[in-house]
Amino acid sequence: MEKVTIKNITAQLLDIPIKRPHQFSAVKVSSKSFVLLKVELSNGIIGIGEGTTPGIFWNGESVETMKLVIDQYVTPLLLDQDPVLTEALLQKMNRQIRGNYFAKATVEMALLDALGKWYNIPVHQLLGTLHKDKIPVRWALASGTPEGDIEEAKEYVTSGKYDNFKTKSGKEAPEDDAKRSIRIAEGIRAHSTIGIDPNGSWDRLTSMKWMGDFFDAGIDFLEQPLPPQDVEGLARLAAMKKVPIMADESASTIDDAMRLAKADAADIFSLKIHKAGGMKNTIKVAGIAEASGISCFGGTSLESSIGTAACVHAYASIPNLDYGSELFGPDWLADDPVKEPVTIKDGYIYVPDKPGLGVELDEEKVSAYLRQ
Template sequence: MTVSHSIERIEARILDIPTIRPHKLSFGAISRQSPVIVQLWLSNGATGFGEAATIGGPSWNEESPESIKHAIDGYLAPALIGQDGGAFGSALARMDAFCKGNYFAKSAVEIALIDAYSRTLGLPAYQLLGGKRIKSLPLAWTLASGDVNKDLEEAQLRLEQKRHRIFKMKIGARTPEQDVAHVSQIARGLQGKATLTVDVNQAWDGSTARRFLPQMIDAGVTLIEQPVAKWNVEALKTLSATLGDRASIMADETVCSPQDAMMLARAQASQVFSLKVAKHGGLLRTKEVAAVAEAADIAWYGGTMLETSIGSAASAQVFSTLGNKHHGCELFGPQLLVDDIVTELMPIVDFELQLPDGPGIGVEIDPIKLERFDRARAGLTAT
């Protein structure tokens, strides 16, 4: 039997959803998220949703909510209208032919396409991505209030609630000495109860990283994410060689394409890849990067761009198909937002996110909330 349904319509909208508290990173602080939500219709009437979220407009990388919507409306949607909805690889190739880069935008469209098509078949998206291997993943929380006492309070509460026992700290905005003091205080407060990660978001140069990371490790940090600029593979390589036995070095901004993954693997520059559907350009390309990791004996981590439950569930679908050499995930975006746009969140049980089983990406949109947060409706402007 062949199932052929063409792509009829694609629409993108920007939402603005406040966060429960300011979220501070090396490059700035955010108090709202502005995800781009894509809805795609197939000729059989099936519809799917996708999402791409950035952090702080175009501060995390080149793409912003506005550029994502512009790329989808102006180039990606026209490239796909009338095309076979089940030919995912061809859809990706057409998007590449019509539009260079813009991977966040492409990922939102690809998620919506796979959501719509798998709903047509009555299957969870993971069935089209190789089948489910993992049922749940340890779920990290990011401590990023900027205040030690608030961070500790937040961590204690989440431990008591059995929601999180992996905590990631965003550092690099203050001096390295201040960061070491902050991380050490948190580590003392959580000793023996939690695992600690730091994410420098590219803020340090190689010599700062070589000097201060050992102090972070002495304090109890076991996973170090993107300590240096994305291009600084030499520094990542040195850090992996010198610190790799005591803590793992994780690439985030450096590892976007499968070619980046190959280059890092050849250089032996990181022991873990943070996988993010948006930066890789979709669910299928996330699998390609994960395949390079597996082939090179590199572990994976389920990263986030602080998406709503739409993007988080889509990520959960692909993460659930991967192998078991991982450091858990951080799909906590829905918990950081004051509200969500789905009827039911993915449950967290005993510190683990339960990866969804329903049709498509496994969560259902709440149309009233979608309207409520729509930027066009609220008349808001860019971040």
């Protein structure tokens, strides 16, 4: 049998509009940028991967840095190599390129998509076996006012599309943010719950002061209230045993996960395939959580159906995904560069069952959103 090798790698930038501007703690965005990666094997199979970040504020990477790292440093390492030895290729990348986890995850995604298509099996079978065939999805409320958020939540619950929510905070003073979150939680508590995500913008004292009120308002979790490096602060909040503390920015890599677990600094890990450096690493993070009695939540970097499919393949194999997910990216974008988007309905996202990631590129849309 002729040996199959990696023949060609191309990375393109896409800018896709979103349905409405989204306020993070640090920035407001009105479109989302992606790296679209194609890895072509010598047998003609093309695997696709998608790289995207919440923004450069999040971990220091952007789509532009990902494209540069892939073009300049990853491609020479992978060309003419055997794609079957994916783990060895990933280790080689790790030895030669420090950090840049979002870029590495994009490469892993395209390699596993190619292998899945070649073997004619979905990516989740390359990763292990499924624990669930669908996982719950929360929607992020971001209308701009508490009344608007309560109204939006009620509409989603009535239509059956989503029944649990997250709210972004960090734009206002921590004190005002806390009060706004409590108002939203109290406004929707009859039918659903919210988690709060200040993206590391609060301080220890504000967080401690409001923990009791968050608990009384029925808030589900407090995600990354403190800056990523303040693991000791997270441990103090977790020790209060009020609202469960979720680590996101603090819990990026498998090493971070170990450090947090040892410090009892989180009740929940928010997983993200890009921050961990790929789907396999994400499952390793979940394993550290499982052994430490920590629950998992399926986080998003707001991917299109390509990256979202990769997330679902990984998350749906994780037994301790107790808090569901926030994989609403395809619903939040105004368009999706695939022929058939992933299925999100009745508050769940379904695991694709076609070979590879299970999504097919729509080349016309790709051309329309290609950065010139």
